[in-house]
Amino acid sequence: MNDALQPANSILEREIRQQPEVIARLIAQPQFAQVAAALRAADPRYIVLAARGSSDNAARYAQYLFGIHLGLPVALAAPSISTLYQSPPRYRNAAVIGVSQSGQATDVLQVLRDAAAQGALTIAITNAPDSPMAQQADYHLALHAGLERSIAATKTYTAQLAAFALLTAHLAENSGLFDDLRRLPTFIAHALEIAPVLAARAERFRFMSHCVVLGRGYNYATAFEIALKIKELTYVIAEPYSSADFRHGPKAMIEEDFPVIAIMPDGAALPDMLALVRDLRERRADLTVISANRTALEAAHLPVPMPQGVPEWLSPIVAVVAGQLLALHIAAVKGNALDAPRSLTKITQTR
């Protein structure tokens, strides 16, 4: 293998490995209490989240966090309503949060501007305090992840999730949630220990041309993000689904040896995922299972064990690490450039 294509020489692997320290740094930031206080004072009826790409997957996670812990409904913005149709919705009694690693997403910025012009509370979550989004919003939550140089987002994605989790803990004023958060860097460090297993087994995916990635509830977001990493890095078609949506039609695609990656942390979504995986096993699908649950792992052709004891609400920040490593090692096996996938640039401008 060309040295440049070795995972160990890639910026991507380095950034994946930085995640425990990035998250530890983020949860020590004092800014979240202040933003939570502003949100509490605004008492929004619902939250609008605007984002693209990986940041949109972080927004998907926030929909579950805010719904389950805070009873707050979340609308994922369709930015083109503002940018293409010039008809920004009325954000009465809403708070609007824009998410972007670079803080430069033009369409997301437009949503923040529309909301501000209407007097709605606006918050930006970015890794770039000098960026237009950070400057535009009433409040900026900085990710402090350090410069992300690899095109595929990894540490800024988990930092975005952790930022939403921290904001939730502050809004819920629940000390149990803070206890959970303090254990998060260690959980991520344990998840990284699976790397040698994935490096050794990634060759089995050498000729994979497509797969589906399944997750549910909190880990619906993880299915989307792992599928995105696989597409970006391995160029393999990877379709994300919730186990519920999957039964509404797409299940018809499954035949013998169809590759399925299932994200199955312990928690409320596990029984439904187990039922689906049992069904897929009977249809002789090829199963990769990311889980701490023994029954789930035993059903897999490639079991990817995760650390024990991760609370379900934080499991997306741990489980995605396995998917990042899986995508990295499949890309290496396929001989793809790891830090700069074809056709992509770090900052994508869309309107």
Next chain:
Amino acid sequence: MNDALQPANSILEREIRQQPEVIARLIAQPQFAQVAAALRAADPRYIVLAARGSSDNAARYAQYLFGIHLGLPVALAAPSISTLYQSPPRYRNAAVIGVSQSGQATDVLQVLRDAAAQGALTIAITNAPDSPMAQQADYHLALHAGLERSIAATKTYTAQLAAFALLTAHLAENSGLFDDLRRLPTFIAHALEIAPVLAARAERFRFMSHCVVLGRGYNYATAFEIALKIKELTYVIAEPYSSADFRHGPKAMIEEDFPVIAIMPDGAALPDMLALVRDLRERRADLTVISANRTALEAAHLPVPMPQGVPEWLSPIVAVVAGQLLALHIAAVKGNALDAPRSLTKITQTR
């Protein structure tokens, strides 16, 4: 070919052909004015839409309709927040609309129940007036589509879109929108005339194993629905994207001969779609283009011309017909059962 697999003998084709009359019947219904009045009186800050499968794609269309014509933000519900996590969000100042062909979706019904218990206005859109959802909601909008016997939804999908369009026209009190709606059955009838072309050319997809389906703005929903029809009927992996999201990572998958289906009606989303299609053409992707625009059609390996003069806001109800026919004929070429795809049932229960 086995007679049972002939498109002309299928219930599916019959139901696709019924669409002009189904839509003509629906737009003559008086019930929409009353529901619009109730919604206007409630003056919701935002709308929550709950649905699964094809109905969820109809909800995606409604997000653009309500946003652009009414300035009303839309949140697509995550039903598992209620069903798996038993933490229904607080629907303060919201109106909640549940959409289901059968009216029997347990998880969507639960969202309607939660909303009603909190005093929010609830509306059900179904094809089954005696169904639990129709009975539960404050208001029921019946689709009057006649029994849908084929497992793949076609006429109930376009009827759901038309129901949202009608509701929008009543809420906007805009006579121009009603003029547009009256021409809709004729537009759909013209779109059906493409059937012989698709029947003749479908063999080119005999060995297609995967594709992406691209649409934007109003037709983001169409991309999802055509991809779903392809998955259900042809068992081919079909991934839907907006042209914007596609540039944020998935574009890396595109290589020579990668099959792309682009939905490109005239309107605000066309320039962005044209730019993307030009780029994909340079990368030598295989292009199927559903459009009335000559430049768009000329870029295609398989041009699928649509009727001229369709207003963009109604184009999803016309363009999807081409996708239904395409999926039908590819399924026939592959020798698949047309009315009862493998692994699926007409009513899917998820929680």
